[in-house]
Amino acid sequence: MVRDSVSAMTSDPLVVHDLNLNNDKPVPHQLQLVPFNSAWGETNVYGFGGTSLCETDAVSATAALFYLVNANDAGLKGAGVAKVQVINGTPTVTQRYGDNGWWWNSTDTPRYGDVCAYRDVNSEYIYAYGGAPTSITDWGQSAYVYLVRVKASEAFDLSKYQYWWGLQQGWKSTVLTSFTSETAVWWGTGQGQIVYSPYYQCYILVNMGNGGSDVKLRTAPAPEGPWTADVKVYTATPIDGGLTYAGVAHPYLDPTGRTLVVSWTNNNNIEVIRISFSK
Template identity: 70%
Template structure:
């Protein structure tokens, strides 16, 4: 999950805490743009949506729940990314089902173990994934943690690592990067970082975390880059990473802004090569952003989501679910810096047992033409999948 505060386990092991508190309804303007930023009449606001959204849909079908073929657990997020010709999903909290349970919908009450993130191989069926890094549990194995905790940095197995998409660095060497947010529980969100991922024996494996304590961007004073979204842009040399503001910004309005950084993929493990976006008026700078305003932000109120290039619309598309509610939105842009168009509503989910619905995910690899899009989202620790047919 994105915002890790101290977690309390419910009867099914579902995390409670920051995401379980009621979220105020976002200010809106008009029928579209459900996460349009509040207007700041006396200041520059680069998060305001611009223009019209070309997306139209002819149908949207709910396909079902995404489940692993070789394990059984509840999970959230599942952001997709390509590495060496294959697509993988990075999940957040992965709550193991009871020993021997093969159907998560039949999991009995109780906490049966968990890891704070996991990785799976995507298949041609968006409802079926193959879990990787499995443990020795019998008769049903369970996923091990993807981003490892390190005792030498004072971390324990209770620390959270909220990751976003794998981003390819070197296809030939099967090397990628994963961006993550470190949660130290009582200490809160302490930093955002990057890890080197190498495909070893067909399995993406974290081989190194960067930074003196396993992360680069201190959450007390910098944006949490990579926490909201990470994207390897196929149309350039760059990886783009979006993140929320520092933790000293706590009010709902200002904590809902998102900030942007980028790096050439080949330089993903060199902090000095990163650039930070200071808004359309100032552009990209090597200087780390330290002014968190509507002028330097690029999005407001989207929550976590995923960006992809649509060959059908010839635009970038962001899949997201806003800051609360159950609706899947799509917005578009010709540039990853924005501005973005207003949202188009494509689907509204029914919350499971009154739980939270969040984190939009794209599966663009399933239709290279872009005429259709499979999208998923988290519905109370179930990954729910829909198929969108564009007009």
């Protein structure tokens, strides 16, 4: 069973080029992107919720992949980082970090990178956003999202990460242990993606909300915020009552930022819209 794979986008958001194929006949199928490791107790039914490839070195075509290890019935294990390198034209996971394939235990640490991760175009940092620890069971409190950052050149060194402790305390090398509205960066989104808008000169978060079918945008002057409330730009129609989730932005299709193409998953289908902006 393949739980996650990789494809290359094209200039047409409705067309992708599937990569990392096997030798199946007559139609090859995609291989697993994040490899299972039986030494860590992983099987082919484990899920790896990857959200973002963040470039760490353009010369060597290397990136950091943030992902969440999901053992299904056994629950979430932890959030981790993998090194991805381009081998024979295909992004390939060459190393997973952590003693068990992840760094941040889901029980008592935010699931950094599970909501989104962003390579800031205006600085040397990667920002990774994650949901609350699973030990927080209150619905309202569990909907807060927390933030960590690291210089792109140091993304594979856990000791270099800095944790956002809120506006009053700022960035610290100490792992976050206080999970409140003050230490969170925002509330109430599922998986999404951040882009920088050259048109509006601000950061935009594309998300599908915390459940529901609305495509939403919120903005901030900096990756840590403060973030505005969401603005709904579109409502998707769930296919056969399925889930709509994982809003993804494609800013490379319009470098001016006057429009933004957004895609999302709708019950195992990918849907796409183009948003036009004005001042």
